[in-house]
Structures are given as C-alpha cells and as structure tokens.
Amino acid sequence: MIIRSIRLRLLVMISLSILLLWGTTFGFTWWRTSRDINLVYDAELKLVAELLAVATEHELEELDLEDYQINLSESGYDFPLLLQVWSDDNKLVIQGPGTPGYVLTSSVDDGYSDSEFDGEGWRVYTLNITQHNYRIHVARGHAVSEALVSSFVQDVVKPLLIVLPLSGMLWFIIQQGFRPLRSVSRLIGERDYDYLNPVTAEHIPEEVADLVDELNALLKRLKVSIERNNRFTADVAHELRTPIAGMLVQMQSSVTGRTDAEREKGLTQINKGLNHLNHVVNQLLILASIEPEKIRMQFEVFDLISVAEDVMSDISPMALSKRVEMELIADDQIELNGNREMIAIMLSNLVTNAMKFTPSGNKISVSIKTHYKGVKLAVEDSGPGIPDDKKKWVFERLNRLPGETESGSGLGLSIVKEICELHQGNINLQDRKDETGLIVNLFLPQLRES
Template sequence: MKPASLHARLRWLIILVIAAVLLPLGMYSYHRTIREVDELSDGRLAQSARTLQVLVEHAGTNALRGHAAVGILVPIETSAVRSRDTRDHTFESEVGFQIFDRSGHTTLATANLASLPPPAADDAQFRDVRQDGYTWRVFTLQDPADSIVIRTGERYDSRHDITHAVWLEHSLPLLIILPLLALLVGWAIRHGLRPLESLTRALSTRKPGSHEPVLLPDAPLELQPVLTALNEQLVRLEDALERERRFSADVAHELRTPLASVMINLESAMATPDPAEVNATLSSAQHGVAALARRIEQLLALARLESGAASGQRTAVDLIAVALDVVEELAPVIADSGVELSVAPLASQLVIQGYEAAIAALLRNLLENALRHVPAGGQVQLSIEQGEHEALVDVVDDGPGIPAERRASVFARFHREAGSRGDGFGLGLSIVQRAAQLHGATIELLDSPYGRGLRVRVAIPLSS
C-alpha cells in the first residue's frame, strides 16, 4: 500500500477535524431549531385558542346557542392557493378549530376538524390525535366562565415542511462548503509546505562532501530547529566521513613500509640456503610483524577515539585505580627501558565522570611516550592531584624535551621528534589529545622541574 503524502494526510486530517466539529454542531443546531419551531407552533395554537375565546366573549355565547344542535361549520378551501411565494400549497386544510358548549356539543368548527370527538375532562392541554389519516397537534382551552371548550389544531405535515426547510438550510451549506473547503485546505497546505519542498531541492542539489550549511531564506519558525539539527548532523556526518578517509589513507601509508619489510625478510629467508641467515631474516620478520601489530593496535585505538565509540554514557571512573592498572600493565616495558618510573603518593581514590577506556589510553600513551624519549638511566614521574575543579595528571621526565616553538606540532598524527628513541609511530600524543577532548580536558606541555626534559599536564574536569 502506497503511503499517503504529508499533503494528503494534512488535508484529510483537517477536513475530518472540521467535519467532526461542524456535523455535531449542525445536528445540535438542527434539533434545537426543531424544538424552537415546535414551541413556537404550540404557542401559536394556544394564542389562536385564546383569540377565539375573546371573540366568543365579545360576540356572546347566546349567538352560538341557537346553532348548538347542528353547529356552525366553517368551510375550508382545499384547492391549491396559487402564490408566487408559496409554490402552490394548500394552507387552510392544515389548521382548524372546534368550539364546544357545556354539554359537549360542537357549536362552531372548521370542516377538517368537525368530526373530531370532544375532549375528555382529563385531557392535557397539548395532545397528538389522528384525524382523517393525519396526525394533528391540538390545544384544548377550558373556559369555565362561559362554559365553553375551545380546541385548536395543526397538522404535523405542516410542521414537517418547516422541518424539511430547516434540514435543507443546515445540510446544504455543509454539502456545498465541505468540497470547497477541501479545495481551499489543499491549496493552503500546498502553500504552507513550500519550505519543505525548498528544503528537498536544497538537499538534492547539495554536493557530496560539502561543508556548507543548508540555508533557506525566510524559513518558518517551526522549520528553523529542523534546519539547525540537520546542519549539525551533516557536519558530524562529513567529519565522520573525513575521519574515515583520513584513517584509511593513514593506514595505507603506515602499513605499507612494515609490510614491505616483512615480505622482503620472508623472501630472503626462502631464498637463502644458510640456516644462520634464515634464522636472522626470520627474526627480523618476526620483529617487523610485532611492530606491525603494535602499530595496528595504536591505529585502531585512535580510530575508536576519533569515531566517538567511547562517547556513550559517561560513568564514574576512579582515576587512581586506572593509573595503577596502567603502571602494572607497562611493568615489562618499564623494566626493558632501563628508566626509573616513580609514582608520587596518590590519594586512595579520585573519581571523575568519563570513559574508562579513554582515560586508560591517555595514561598509557603519556607514559609510553615519556619512556620512549628518556634515555636509559633517566627518570619519569607520574603524579595525580585533585584541584579545585579538576583532576591534574602530570607526567614529568628528564629526557631531551621539546623546544617551546615545536610543542604545538607534536600532537599531529605520525609526528616524531628527531632523535626520539624506540620504534614509536608518532600516534601517542594524538591519542592523548583525542581522549582529552572527549573529557573536555586541557593539555599543556611545560618545562620539566628537573632542569631538562618535558612536563605534560592534563587537567580533567571533575564533573561535566
């Protein structure tokens, strides 16, 4: 089933809402009008009876007594009365009256009600009776002073003519207006949805990789938050795609050389008959594969941080516990480096809100970077303190240090300082920087208190 368009959905919803309001309102108005017509017609019957009562009083009841035996019959015109306004309708036959004396004899009556029997003493003032195949609404007026009973009546089909007129008056406008209203609503919705059409055109003509925001002149207030969120999402998407492209290029660049070295060593081992040379080349190949594994691990760690894989729900992280775990993990590396690692007295606990994996990567790479640049016999110190609003992580070494004018460039990926020791790949401080960004932390490269070397300070907010 084809889904309905937003235009059609809005149009039918508006029409249904209008119909849901107008139809009950029309029914209520119709029934109220009918009730008012019935009350007005009943009042007219009562007024006619009292008018006859006054006329009889002025004429005197003696004028009617002489005809009590046979009664006076008022003729009724049954032929259609032609009138430009009444459209050939017989009115006289639809109303009538009766006057009875104290004995219940008819003294005066219209021809259409002459045969209707006199009312009983307990009859209500207003009643519905059947006469000559019609239902009549009659009003009975008892006059004890003159000992006469007056009864006036009106046929219900006369009232039905009014009912039909009222029904047409209430229904025809709805039947005419609703289709017209549907057309007007459709036009209004099309006009109101033009900004969405403009947005669709802007998105369909947007060039891939463009960082330009989507702009709609005179965008409605309701659409402006959508545009803002859409532009923010497009920026994040383009950044993610750019990171993926950059990561792919970096991986291809960084893995090409070690892979080529491993392949050369393996080919040499296969080509030489000397067992000693085979063992040497295989050892070199093994060393290259190990270096390649470490490089891939760092690249993946950097990719996870840059893609925001760690940016889910923050949790409480004990910075002290993570630091001790990292030092224990690096114990073999520390032993092989010949560098003395000292840990300043730490508090029992220092809790921050963050991502444990990212904090561990930050500490691990800070220590590895220091151990790689400090010569054997040097020293590295790790200290963690709680400031007023942040946790301060300091890694201090007495290595060659970095000149102040080059410190800003060391955070670039694959950047390596000249003369650095070890087989690093220039990714350590990039990982540190990304982990710090995830926590809103700041990184400073300062002079070492040892007189030479470097001091890296990371200030991590305690809460964010």
C-alpha cells in the same frame, strides 16, 4: 487504510472538519429554528383558543350560538387551524371549516398535547370554559411547522453549501503550503557522502525547523565520522606500507642469505618489524575505536589512582629491562567521572612514550592531584625534550621528531590528545627546569554524572 501522504491527510482532515462544521451548523440551526417556530405556533394556538372562548361566551350570552356556527361554516375562509368546541355532554357545538367531527385529542386538561389522525401528526391546545362547561380544541398540523422550519433552515444553510465546492481549492492551497518542504527535500537530495554541508534553505517553516536542525546535526556527525574513517584509512595505508615492504625485503634476504648469520639477521629484522607492525596496528585500532558519542555514554565514576597503578604495573617489565625507575605521586584515592578504558590507554601511552625517551638509569614520575573542579595529571621524563616550535606539532597524527631514533608510530600523543579532549580536558607540554626532560601536563574536569 493508513494515509502516508501528509498532503492527502491534511486534505481529508480539513474536508472532514468542514463537513463536521457544516453538519453541526445545520443541526443546530434546525433545532433552534424548530424550537422557536413551535413556540410561536404554540402561542398562536393558545391565543386562538382564548379568542374562540371569548367569542363562544359572547354567543352563549346572546343565545345565537347556532348562527355563529352557520356564519363560521359559510365564511369561505381557508382556516389553517382546526377548531372545535365541545359541550360537557360531548356534543360538538362549534366546528371550524375543514375540522373533522370527532374529538381532536383525548386530553381534557388545559394545555398542549400531540395527537394523530388522518395519518398526520397534530399539535392541539385544549382550553376549558368552566363556567359554561365547554371545552375548546385548537389544532395545527406538524407538517405546517416542519415545512416552515425546513424552508427557513435551507435559506440559512444554503450559503454554507458554497464552502463545499470551494474545498476543492484546498489541494492547491496545501500544495502551495508544502513548497518550502519541497525546497528542503531538494537540498537534502543534493547531499552525498562527499558533500555533507548543512541545509540552509530560506523561509524554512517553523514546524520543520527542528527537523532541519536535527538533520544538520546528523550531517555534521556523519561528516566527522567519514573524515575520521578517511584519516584512519590513510593512516593505515601510510603506516603499514613501510614495515610490510621492509619485512618483505628482509624475508627475501633471509631466504637468499648465504650464511646462517645473514639469515639470522634477516629473521631478527623481520621479528623487529612484526613487533613494530603490531604496535602500529594496536594504536590504529585504538584511534578507530574513539567514537565520542558512544564513549561518553559509557562514562562512570572510578578510582583514577587504581587505574594508574595498573598501567604502571603493566609497563614495569619494560622499565626493568631498561633500568628506568617509575614513581607515582598521588593521594590514596581520586575519583574521576569518565571512560575507564580510554583513560587507561591515555596513561599507558604517556608512560610508554616517556619510557621510550628516558635514558637508562633515570626516572619517570607520574603525579596525580586533585585540582579546582578536576584532576591535574603530570608525566615527567628525563629525555631530550621537545623544541618549543614542535610542542604542538607532535600532537598531530604520524608526526615524529626529526632524528628520532626510537621506533614509534607517531600516533601515541595524538591518541592522548583525543582522549583528553573527549573528557573535555586540556593538555600542554613544558620543559623541565634546570634539567633535560619533558613534562606532559593534563587537566581533566570532574564531569557530573549524566
């Protein structure tokens, strides 16, 4: 069974740890106590056997061994040990009170042995009196030592049993420990698509601090994504409303036109509106596709000059129709680490924008040069330029210069700026010296491959 509750899992794990500790303590205490008590009892058996040997030798010398046996039997003492003295002809010479008449162990060598009789286990110590050819057996039942071990271990372990009922308090302790997490959960529950502020709970546990940080980073990315989508929706609504309304008017005019010229004029305006609408939609789709995290994962090293040549080749029909000369000033090859498709869109927007404002018979110059730790790119046109107070303003979406006659979406330079910043570059506008026109300067750092 999988326990999904962290609190229940902690309770089970801690309880099992307590039981394991208790069991280990009990087992170790039992083993150590049993060993020590058995060592003491073994020493006692040996000591009694040696005392019995001394007494037996003394009685043998006094020749009153039978009197010694009678006195031992009639002493009235309750001996915890079994005592036997056997002669070399296997005759039981001395028998302690309560001791059976048969031999206690089959071992005849000096030392300890374990035996079983009367349904009980016994520990027996054997000692040979070689000079008199007698053998002594002293035995103690295992039950005696085991009872003492059990009593001692219980006295030691009983205090530990108090821990088991106290383990019931663990649930309360764990509940209290999870209070900061419940606070964080409450704060997360308050978040909504229109309220994505970071979670800033006090006393956040160190164990979940990283999780909260990652969550805040996710909320930030989500907020940026939602704001991007909201802007995109607003841009679409703003940019599509006017051309569509205009084309509807022109459509009505074409249908109701009295002459062929009026109908043709309406169709021409519709065609122009559709072209403009197509351009706007393409620009909006480009804006919608600019997802920084996704695009950065597609960075690669490519030849920037080759990309510039392809862009200028695609725009060349427009340049021919407008009689505008295009010039590319660059080295044979300049490598850049970035997103090839986005860089191509950025260059296309820059050159197309320059083409839009450059009068017929003039020139557009594109310069690409290696710079300190990066690439410097400049697009120069011969148009009317941009006033200083509008140079930053034109980078905002949907902003077009007052009095601008060329059709456009107002999105071109904003797309350029976003792509430039996506590559950690910077962009600025400056007027041409001694001539009319505008120079768009970009610097793109040579980012390391990730």
